[in-house]
Amino acid sequence: MSETTLNIYDRLEQLGIELPSAGAPAAAYVMSAQSGKTVYLSGHIAKRSGAVWTGKLGATLGTEEGKAAARAVAIDLLATLHNHVGDLNHVTRIVKLMSLVNSTPEFTEQHLVTNGASELIAEVFGERGQHARSAFGVAQIPLGACVEIEMIAEVK
Known part of the structure; x- marks a missing residue:
């Protein structure tokens, strides 16, 4: 399937992903x-x-669980993007992800945790999903969440 004919919803179905309702x-x-x-x-x-x-990476969570959490965040981001745009096929590029990882001062694998989101975005959008990124370790995230991610996308 070429990049121009890639249907994002078909790709989500192939990956076994059903978008949740967009959050408030x-x-x-x-x-x-x-x-x-x-x-x-x-x-x-x-x-x-x-x-x-x-949870806190390096204390109560390991890198693989953090990576799974980042993947879950990416799915929620896609739901919000779908809600905003109306059709994910109108996305021309995922420009950037910015990830905050609730972690101990000794934990240094924030970049690997964030791969959970980055890899999913690339799987869904192909070349259009190749993005710039930042990943930071932070002392706390609202409600004690282990990961928080924001996204910038370009649309038609």
């Missing part, structure tokens, strides 16, 4: 904002079975 903001902000062809998605925290996925 938990404070005084919106989940997405658009300026021109650029869509900015607010930070999404990790959830598991509908509840906040809590």
